[in-house]
Amino acid sequence: MTNExxxxxxxxxxxxxxIAHIDHGKSTLADRILEKTGALTSRExxxxxxxAMELERERGITIKLNAxxxxxxxxxxxxxxxxxxxxxxxxxxxxxxSRSLAACEGAVLVVDAAQxxxxxxxxxxxxxxxNDLEILPIINKIDLPxxxxxxxxxxxxxxxxxxxxxxxxxxxxxxxxxxxxxxQIVEKVPAPTGDPSAPLEALIFDSYYDAYxxxxxxxxxxxxxxxxxxxxxxxxxxxDFEVLxxxxxxxKPLRQQELTVGDVGTLSASIKTVGxxxxxxxxxxxxxxxxxxxxxxxxxxxxxxxxxYPIDAAKYNDLREALEKLQLSDAALEFEPETSQxxxxxxxCGFLGMLHMEIIQERIEREFNIDMITTAPxxxxxxxxxxxxxLHVDNPSKMPDxxxxxxxxxxxxxxxxxxxxxxxxxxxxxxxxxxxxxxxxQYIDTTRxxxxxxxxxxxxxxxxxxxxxxxxxxxxxxxYELIGYQQSRLVKMDILLNNENVDxxxxxxxxxxxxxxxxxxxxxxxxxxPRMQFEVPIQAxxxxxxxxxxTIKALRKNVLAKCYGGDISRKRKLLEKQKEGKKxxxxxxxxxxxxxxxxSVLSMDED
Amino acid sequence: xxxRAAYVxxxxxxHICYYCDFNKVFLKNQPVDEYLDALEREIELTLKQYPTxxxxxxxxxxxxxxxxxxxxxxxxxxxxxxxxxPLTGDDLEYTVESNPDGVxxxxxxxxxxxxxxxxxxxxxxxxxxLLERIGRTHREAxxxxxxxxxxxxxxxxxxxLMFGLPNQTLDQVRYDVTRALQLPIxxxxxxxxxxxxxxxxxxxxxxxxxxxPTQDLEAEMYQVMIDTIEAxxxxxxxxxxxxxxxxxxxxxxxxxxxxxxxxxxxxxxxxINQTRRANIAPIPHYIKAExxxxxxxxxxxxxxxxxxxxxxxLRMKDGVSFERFRTKYGVAFEDVxxxxxxxxxxxxxxxxxxxxxxxxxAGIPLANEVFAEFIGEAQVQ
Numbered sequence: 001m002t003n004e005x006x007x008x009x010x011x012x013x014x015x016x017x018x019i020a021h022i023d024h025g026k027s028t029l030a031d032r033i034l035e036k037t038g039a040l041t042s043r044e045x046x047x048x049x050x051x052a053m054e055l056e057r058e059r060g061i062t063i064k065l066n067a068x069x070x071x072x073x074x075x076x077x078x079x080x081x082x083x084x085x086x087x088x089x090x091x092x093x094x095x096x097x098s099r100s101l102a103a104c105e106g107a108v109l110v111v112d113a114a115q116x117x118x119x120x121x122x123x124x125x126x127x128x129x130x131n132d133l134e135i136l137p138i139i140n141k142i143d144l145p146x147x148x149x150x151x152x153x154x155x156x157x158x159x160x161x162x163x164x165x166x167x168x169x170x171x172x173x174x175x176x177x178x179x180x181x182x183x184q185i186v187e188k189v190p191a192p193t194g195d196p197s198a199p200l201e202a203l204i205f206d207s208y209y210d211a212y213x214x215x216x217x218x219x220x221x222x223x224x225x226x227x228x229x230x231x232x233x234x235x236x237x238x239x240d241f242e243v244l245x246x247x248x249x250x251x252k253p254l255r256q257q258e259l260t261v262g263d264v265g266t267l268s269a270s271i272k273t274v275g276x277x278x279x280x281x282x283x284x285x286x287x288x289x290x291x292x293x294x295x296x297x298x299x300x301x302x303x304x305x306x307x308x309y310p311i312d313a314a315k316y317n318d319l320r321e322a323l324e325k326l327q328l329s330d331a332a333l334e335f336e337p338e339t340s341q342x343x344x345x346x347x348x349c350g351f352l353g354m355l356h357m358e359i360i361q362e363r364i365e366r367e368f369n370i371d372m373i374t375t376a377p378x379x380x381x382x383x384x385x386x387x388x389x390x391l392h393v394d395n396p397s398k399m400p401d402x403x404x405x406x407x408x409x410x411x412x413x414x415x416x417x418x419x420x421x422x423x424x425x426x427x428x429x430x431x432x433x434x435x436x437x438x439x440x441x442q443y444i445d446t447t448r449x450x451x452x453x454x455x456x457x458x459x460x461x462x463x464x465x466x467x468x469x470x471x472x473x474x475x476x477x478x479x480y481e482l483i484g485y486q487q488s489r490l491v492k493m494d495i496l497l498n499n500e501n502v503d504x505x506x507x508x509x510x511x512x513x514x515x516x517x518x519x520x521x522x523x524x525x526x527x528x529x530p531r532m533q534f535e536v537p538i539q540a541x542x543x544x545x546x547x548x549x550x551t552i553k554a555l556r557k558n559v560l561a562k563c564y565g566g567d568i569s570r571k572r573k574l575l576e577k578q579k580e581g582k583k584x585x586x587x588x589x590x591x592x593x594x595x596x597x598x599x600s601v602l603s604m605d606e607d
Numbered sequence: 608x609x610x611r612a613a614y615v616x617x618x619x620x621x622h623i624c625y626y627c628d629f630n631k632v633f634l635k636n637q638p639v640d641e642y643l644d645a646l647e648r649e650i651e652l653t654l655k656q657y658p659t660x661x662x663x664x665x666x667x668x669x670x671x672x673x674x675x676x677x678x679x680x681x682x683x684x685x686x687x688x689x690x691x692x693p694l695t696g697d698d699l700e701y702t703v704e705s706n707p708d709g710v711x712x713x714x715x716x717x718x719x720x721x722x723x724x725x726x727x728x729x730x731x732x733x734x735x736x737l738l739e740r741i742g743r744t745h746r747e748a749x750x751x752x753x754x755x756x757x758x759x760x761x762x763x764x765x766x767x768l769m770f771g772l773p774n775q776t777l778d779q780v781r782y783d784v785t786r787a788l789q790l791p792i793x794x795x796x797x798x799x800x801x802x803x804x805x806x807x808x809x810x811x812x813x814x815x816x817x818x819x820p821t822q823d824l825e826a827e828m829y830q831v832m833i834d835t836i837e838a839x840x841x842x843x844x845x846x847x848x849x850x851x852x853x854x855x856x857x858x859x860x861x862x863x864x865x866x867x868x869x870x871x872x873x874x875x876x877x878x879i880n881q882t883r884r885a886n887i888a889p890i891p892h893y894i895k896a897e898x899x900x901x902x903x904x905x906x907x908x909x910x911x912x913x914x915x916x917x918x919x920x921l922r923m924k925d926g927v928s929f930e931r932f933r934t935k936y937g938v939a940f941e942d943v944x945x946x947x948x949x950x951x952x953x954x955x956x957x958x959x960x961x962x963x964x965x966x967x968x969a970g971i972p973l974a975n976e977v978f979a980e981f982i983g984e985a986q987v988q
Contacts, residue, residue, distance in 0.1 A: 531822075533954060533956075533973065533976060553823065555822075555973060555976070556822050556823050556825075556826035556972060556973075557799075557822050557825055557826040557829065557972045557973070558972070558973050558974070558975040558976050559846060559971065559972055559973065559974040559975055560801070560846075560974070560975060561798040561799045561801055561846065561847050562798055562801065562847060563846075563862070563863070563919065563922060564859060564862050565614055565862050565868060565870055565875075565876045565877070565878070566629075566870075566874075566875070566876040566885075568862070568876070568878075568883065568915065568919065569876075569883060569885075569905065571918065572911075572914070572915065572918075572982075574975075575918060575975065575978050575979045575982050576982055576983075578975060578979045579979050579982050579983060582979075
């Protein structure tokens with residue numbers, strides 16, 4: 001193509017994303033748009049097409065970004081090229097959302113006609129505004145009996161400050177309003193600006209691993225042009241690669257000779273190491289590199305860590321291989337080997353959040369068939385020692401002794417909870433329990449408020465979201481962001497089983513809650529750990545001081561009273577089952593400990 | 608060695624006890640005569656297919672064998688007489704399970720004439736409140752009466768006792784044992800309540816209406832039972848069974864010694880030619896069955912037989928004899944389970960003599976912990 005052709009084509013490109021609160025209809029809308037633009041025939045349509053992995057489809061959530069190139073002939077008779085970029089909706093993946101938005105000029109904002117604006121609606125809008133996107137609000141699910149389009153239109157104007165007079169009333173489910181939305185995209189979303197002849201600046205907004213192609217980068221060309229055969233450079237690492245393949249997704253991959261300004265597609269260069277393709281990084285040409293990288297690159301850091309240990313020690317290598325394979329398509333997953341006195345050889349793994357952690361765990365168990373013990377998730381603490389050193393501690397058992405610690409800082413978040421009025425008390429109580437500091441409360445409308453609290457990240461990683469949902473009958477929604485580290489009076493609590501310290505059960509707790517938590521945990525462990533042939537004392541200790549204790553009594557009776565002719569086959573099954581049961585527990589010293597025990601140290605409930 | 612034990616099942620009852628999961632139905636309107644016909648057919652066919660030289664024990668259980676009326680009981684005796692008694696000799700032990708309630712003197716006479724020389728009564732408890740709680744209709748007074756009548760005809764009588772019953776106290780357990788020891792009996796079986804699925808108790812438990820003693824209290828009750836019964840002159844010879852000298856149940860010994868036996872009747876189990884079989888349980892289907900009324904067959908491997916030898920044999924106080932093991936399996940016990948023993952001995956739950964391996968007194972209440980160790984651990988070529 002000549003430069004003139006490129007510039008002409010550029011004018012017909014529209015790059016947009018769909019942003020919304022969870023379950024407000026983002027994926028269904030994406031499906032309808034694909035249908036409308038003929039990208040897929042209705043026979044080829046599987047519900048929620050853009051969700052790639054089966055696991056995600058099962059859970060009804062999107063994890064990986066995906067982009068498709070669509071052709072649309074508008075009412076004005078002109079042909080347009082639309083790039084639709086799908087984004088994840090869960091709180092764990094905010095960075096990924098921001099990177100996909102950086103690849104767009106516009107965003108279709110989906111608001112549920114019945115629910116109205118929710119916490120993540122706002123969070124994503126702010127992200128879009130930060131990226132200077134043209135925001136097109138639409139009001140979805142008008143088919144619902146409780147839909148109130150005018151109320152929601154007003155809410156959008158009042159709460160966000162966007163002009164919603166032209167917001168398209170839509171029912172993605174019924175296919176109403178789709179064409180109007182596409183017309184608005186063509187009309188209002190600006191075409192990409194940028195110079196196809198300038199030095200190449202391509203934003204990496206996603207990556208995945210392909211068995212044949214290696215690590216594949218999903219890119220948006222901001223400036224310049226890239227062709228197959230070009231030598232490219234990753235600006236964050238300075239490494240060079242040769243472009244083997246360029247493609248766009250229609251959604252089926254379609255090979256291209258070149259990608260230029262405004263294009264959104266994939267780039268393969270036979271890259272083997274996932275670390276060489278970093279989301280947010282800029283790709284440029286080795287021959288004529290750009291002077292500055294595109295803004296906004298940030299290495300995604302895990303927020304939550306846990307220990308993964310195979311129940312069967314012989315499966316250690318299998319676990320390592322599994323983690324390596326998973327990391328190939330999930331750059332955010334981090335892991336490194338670690339040992340525990342209690343559990344043997346395993347790995348300390350870093351995740352973007354609890355959801356990320358659960359998904360990886362499930363995949364390991366399901367795809368690789370490895371039974372594991374997971375230790376309670378932990379955040380990274382900044383520990384300043386008396387010697388003046390600052391340590392980053394991601395494993396509670398590695399916390400230095402109290403005498404050596406000057407002070408400890410922990411990560412804090414600012415959490416925004418949107419809820420109906422009725423539940424304000426319950427939420428404030430919950431946040432207080434989680435060591436939260438009240439920031440403010442705003443009325444969104446006559447029935448709902450937005451409450452903002454500052455909370456330690458460690459207090460919300462485990463079950464805060466679930467507790468929030470259950471104490472508000474599911475109506476509350478949550479969004480949070482890291483706001484940095486603050487000092488807290490924290491101590492390490494150790495758990496001793498049979499007078500031996502079990503390092504894998506250690507956890508960090510606020511000094512004021514130490515006794516209470518210790519008591520809850522020793523009582524809980526007493527329930528969870530099966531009786532052995534001897535008495536097992538359980539103790540919770542801070543330093544050398546025991547703050548709580550309980551005792552698992554010795555097993556007194558495990559015998560079958562009757563065993564006559566007809567009982568023998570059943571007896572065999574019973575004994576086999578008993579034997580199997582023991583296999584699912586980890587022997588810690590001389591005590592058999594089930595998985596539930598390791599998670600129990602985080603639980604706050606007394607039941 | 609041929610098959611030396613035969614079990615016969617009579618699946619009829621006049622009342623259903625809340626804890627019972629044996630194959631049984633209410634007697635009313637049941638085709639008892641057709642059942643007995645089918646039973647006779649099964650015995651004939653079985654003996655033809657799997658003959659034996661000598662039967663040492665016959666055990667008629669249920670249900671409630673004594674729920675049969677006098678003519679039906681007579682018929683049953685005749686069937687046994689015709690087909691099984693010819694295979695027996697002077698060493699025969701012929702037991703019938705009885706309800707302490709509703710056994711007429713006439714019925715006892717019929718049994719005696721039929722060759723029965725041992726009776727086992729399901730007493731369970733002497734506490735009327737407990738009896739009602741578990742769904743039994745007899746009461747303490749009736750028990751004494753029935754047992755006196757039985758003692759006039761039989762000199763080998765056993766009673767069953769139960770502990771671990773809802774709301775039962777240690778004192779009640781003591782009372783039950785003491786009362787039992789006053790009766791003209793020779794054998795006591797004492798069982799802790801086992802909660803089985805599909806029983807009235809199971810339903811009550813699901814509804815939260817079954818207040819059972821804690822594990823620790825049950826363990827104490829068990830110990831009290833053992834101590835008191837032994838002090839009364841009965842030796843414990845198996846986990847739940849006690850007998851005066853020479854009065855152990857030889858029929859049940861066949862099970863624990865892992866030897867073969869016939870099982871006749873609806874829902875019965877048999878062990879013949881190293882294969883365990885289970886009979887069809889529903890009575891109409893049992894009656895209609897063509898050929899042998901077998902529902903399921905499980906041939907056992909050598910390893911499975913050795914494992915069963917252990918978890919059955921260790922139930923007996925004397926334990927498992929090394930010599931018997933070698934004769935039966937052609938290999939030394941030490942070679943097969945040597946490693947298991949190394950792991951078990953330090954726990955103090957089993958002990959080893961020159962001739963036997965057996966549970967220690969501490970091991971008896973924790974027997975399953977020992978038994979599980981033998982599963983999947985046999986070292987064979």
